[in-house]
Amino acid sequence: MLRFLLNKPYRSAAAAAAGFFAVAAVASSHSAEATVSVSLPPPRHFLSTPAELILGDYRFPSLFSIPLADVGFPLRHSFVDSSVPSATLNKEASGKSEDDSRCCPGCLGRKSIVKAAATAGPAVVNISVAHGIHGLMLGKSIGSGTIIDPDGTILTCAHVVVDFQSTRGVSKGKVGVTLQDGREFEGTVVNADLHSDIAVVKIKSKTPLPVAKLGSSSKLQPGDWVVALGCPLSLQNTITSGIVSCVDRKSSDLGLGGVRREYLQTDCAINEGNSGGPLVNLDGEVVGINVMKVAAADGLSFAVPIDSVVKIIEHFKKRGRVVRPWLGLKMLDLNEMIVAQLKERDDSFPDVSRGVLVSMVTPGSPADHAGFRPGDVVVEFEGKRVEGVKEIIDIMGDKVGQPLKVLVKRTNNKSAMLTVIPEEADTGR
Structure with a gap:
């Protein structure tokens, strides 16, 4: 990674016994307390009627309802909201919710992050570059990348694959590429723009390659949910999530000189090895390329907007370099x-x-x-x-x-x- 100046409280209700158990709460509208009774069922004898346990603000679905004994303990009372349709309560009680769909694009559903990661994840690769002088191997750097074309075009960071300080060399422009499914390739650095920190690597495969879809960074707003994928510290297939903190953080705000650049600022956890990995929206579309974090702070990570990356790729195709x-x-x-x-x-x-x-x-x-x-x-x-x-x-x-x-x-x-x-x-x- 580049380093520049570079619940709500959870309450748990648990009970253990030699067999299945059930708890029932009975509340009186005239009392501030309810009594919960617990009993053990006879071996292998229980009812399979869906039931529901409500403790305080929490509702716990259960598949078993057992006749209760008279052993109890007091709890704060809780009432089921009569305004909620019984059909809804029955679905919740049986654990069969409608589905995990979102009410609208950009909203966070129960499986939103899971789906976003599953959509883009197969196209995320681990990139390793061996460094040495006069044939002597001195070490290896790591990073991430994203396959964006079936021909094997991979987006990554220039600082992952290119010599920035002239103290280490890239081995003839060759890098190691490992896919999420375990396949390994030798990649070639095709283009690199040090100013924007964007590079293109190519691999060749006789079998189909997974591809990530590019989205639009111009549609992002502060507060939108995003997911960062990559291989931090060589831990492949790692995902972190967060929100967009700023959509147009200027390079001058970060103390970076030269031609003006803009970044997406997020609070996703980014570490060494995440560089070059994708930042995706809840639809699994790539909206940025993760490039750096603030070394002395948590929750301050930055990505190149994908709209800017697309223009850089167009420059690469047209001239072989970026003209500004x-x-x-x-x-x-x-x-x-x-x-x-x-x-x-x-x-x-x-x-x-x-x-x-x-x-x-x-x-x-x-x-x-x-x-x-x-x-x-x-x-x-x-x-x-x-x-x-x-x-x-x-x-x-x-x-x-x-x-x-x-x-x-x-x-x-x-x-x-x-x-x-x-x-x-x-x-x-």
Whole structure:
């Protein structure tokens, strides 16, 4: 893993005896207590009538109802809600609930996490990379990956399969891949983007390979349930679950420099070996690739959104690498509250409700040459209205060297149309 600065109380009711037992509670509407009686049935003689035991707030289904003796002990009384249809109580009593379906997409049902893990789990692989110098083996690193295509295409993290520090080498781009069903393959590192920490590994198989379905990270909301799958500490077929804590955690919030990136933040347990494994929704669709956690904190894990990963894969197919345009601007998303605060401080601030504020222009950059100034508010980019930096990045795509038209608003509501020609970003900036 990358390390960057890198019940409710459970009450149990139990009884033990030499044979089957039964408990019955009888409550009076005039009493705060009920009497529970316990007796042992004659050997091999019992009734198979479904019954139900209610203790406090808990309902315990039982398959046996036995005549009771007069040995009892007091408990707080509990009444069955008369508003609940008897048919419902009968189903609960017999242990036959309707099913484990959810009331709506995204809701958590009794088997939701089980089904999500079962859907995506077979496509999750363990990746191991042997490291050495001059033929001397020095060790092995581990990670996870996800098969996303029947041709053997596997998504994983670049830091799992690529040398980041030049002190260890990847053995001729070859990695070990182990499937959940135990099959082992030799994989080849096809593409890797160190900036986004996404890589593609390929394996070849004569038999069918399980494949995970890609979902959409743009549909996620804070509080949505997600499941992380992978091989932490080489413990294969491990799943953890949690919720989405933030859908657009910026790299700058994490102290990570370079070109702007956004992450999904979750509270799923992530450890060494989880890197490259999938983050899936309750439908078992991949919505992110787990990349890192905060070393000194629990419940702070991060994943690359799958929508961003899909664009990276498209770059790989088109150019063999990821091309990122660079303008040389530091920008801030605006909303009505921020605009109101800025106008309180300076009444010459332009009359806008949304847009992107230019807070800094890098000297000698494409933006500097185009005439951008600190304080400009970008309202249109290539003829499209923009409300955030992400929209500008999406519009630019991989348009390096192509002139782009930008409409900005300046103090006292003056407008200016600028033409900027992006350069290819140096991710080490």
